[in-house]
Amino acid sequence: xxxxxxxxxxxxxxxxxxxxxxxxxxxxxxxxxxxxxxxxxxxxxxxxxxxxxxxxxxxxxxxxxxxxxxxxxxxxxxxxxxxxxxxxxxxxxxxxxxxxxxxxxxxxxxxxxxxxxxxxxxxxxxxxxxxxxxxxxxxxxxxxxxxxxxxxxxxxxxxxxxxxxxxxxxxxxxxxxxxxxxxxxxxxxxxxxxxxxxxxxxxxxxxxxxxxxxxxxxxxxxxxxxxxxxxxxxxxxxxxxxxxxxxxxxxxxxxxxxxxxxxxxx
Numbered sequence: 001x002x003x004x005x006x007x008x009x010x011x012x013x014x015x016x017x018x019x020x021x022x023x024x025x026x027x028x029x030x031x032x033x034x035x036x037x038x039x040x041x042x043x044x045x046x047x048x049x050x051x052x053x054x055x056x057x058x059x060x061x062x063x064x065x066x067x068x069x070x071x072x073x074x075x076x077x078x079x080x081x082x083x084x085x086x087x088x089x090x091x092x093x094x095x096x097x098x099x100x101x102x103x104x105x106x107x108x109x110x111x112x113x114x115x116x117x118x119x120x121x122x123x124x125x126x127x128x129x130x131x132x133x134x135x136x137x138x139x140x141x142x143x144x145x146x147x148x149x150x151x152x153x154x155x156x157x158x159x160x161x162x163x164x165x166x167x168x169x170x171x172x173x174x175x176x177x178x179x180x181x182x183x184x185x186x187x188x189x190x191x192x193x194x195x196x197x198x199x200x201x202x203x204x205x206x207x208x209x210x211x212x213x214x215x216x217x218x219x220x221x222x223x224x225x226x227x228x229x230x231x232x233x234x235x236x237x238x239x240x241x242x243x244x245x246x247x248x249x250x251x252x253x254x255x256x257x258x259x260x261x262x263x264x265x266x
Contacts, residue, residue, distance in 0.1 A: 002019055003019060003034065004020055004030045004031045005017070005019060005034035005035060005038055009047075009048060011203070011206070012049040012050070012206045013048070013050050013051075013052065013199060013206055014042055014048045014050070014051045015051075015054070015195070015199075016035070016038060016051055016052065016053045016054070017054055017056050018053070018054070018055045018056060018061060019056045020056070021058070022057070023062070024057070024061070024113070025055040025056060025057070025059055026061070026063065027061055027064060027092065027095075027117045027121060027149075028064070029091060032091060032092055032095055035053075035095060036094055039099065039102060039106070040098065046210070046265060049202075049205065049206035049213065050104070050105050050106075050107065050205045050206050051104055051105070051106045052106075052108075052109050052195070052198045052199065052202055053106055053125060054109040054110070054194070054198070055110075055111055055112060057112070058111075058113075059112040059114075059118075060108075060110045060111050060113060060114040060118055060122065060134065061117070061118030061122075062113065062115050062116075062118055063115045063116030063117040063118045063119070063139070064092075064116060064117050088149075092117065092148070093148070093149060093150065095121070095124065096124050096149060096153075096154065099124040099125070100124075100221060102217070103214035103215075103217055104214070105127070105205055105213065105217050106126055107126065107127045107129065107201060108121070108122040108125035108127070108128040108129070109129055109130075109195060109197075110122055110129070110130040110136075110176075110185065110194075111133070111134065111194055111195075112133050112134060113135040113136075113137075114136050114137075115136075115137050115139050116138070116139045116140055117147075117149050117151075119136045119137060119138050119139075120138070120147060120149050120150060121149075122136070123157075123184075124150075124154060126217065126220075127186060127201065128184065128185040128186060129186060129188070129194065129197055129201065130176040130180070130189075131189060131190065131191035131194040132176050132190055133176070133191050134175075135173050135174065135175060135176070136167075136173065136179045136184055137167070137171060137172065137174065138155055138164070138167040138168045138171065139171045140168070140171070141168065141169060141170070141171045142171040147168065151168070152164075155167065157224060158184055159183050163182050176188045207263075208263070209245065209247035209248065209250075209251060209263045209265070210247070210265035211241075211242065211245055211247060211266075212247065212248075215241070218238075219231070219234060219235060219238060222234060245266060246264065247261075247264065247265065250262060250263060250264075251263075
């Protein structure tokens, strides 16, 4: 069997493709581990400037593995409440924690249905663009469960509380255009143009000084959860670092000399 996650790196951009098309790319333990390991390595390595996350086949991510849920519900693999808590805490909940703390920007290129945990996975990313066939649903309630992966925290920050409540309490599915209107995605493009559009967006980010991009990404994430004075203090500390980088000097020189800058991440 092929690896659950296909990784292609070109010109500082990593294309990560969830590679379980036959089962609609479920966010099962194998996929979770692959995403955790790959994103951690890319973030630490710093050669990659932007990551794009998409799905193989006709789905972005179908969410959890319903077959395994059925086994658990039928008693075939029954867990105690304490075991179930640990299953989430040391399972899928590692993913939002990791992505929240990355410096590497991540773009979700949603190529088809993003259901339940798949919708939340898209919300974990910094930017989301969708193909015309994309669909989104916070569909946990349809299975008699709740978003155990952090969706109750993630979704309201993307679409606002009222729209998030509507999605979570009804479990209704949004089309790509409805997701655009809700602010869940920033752009909808024809399916055939999705990856080129994601690459073009990633290239616009990757063209900027890498350390400034990483610090700006961290600052935006921290600003979600902190007071203004805390964010201002962090901003001044990061700005002090940014002013000392070679890339800052190169940006100023290129502007003076009316030429294209060359950034090295130093």
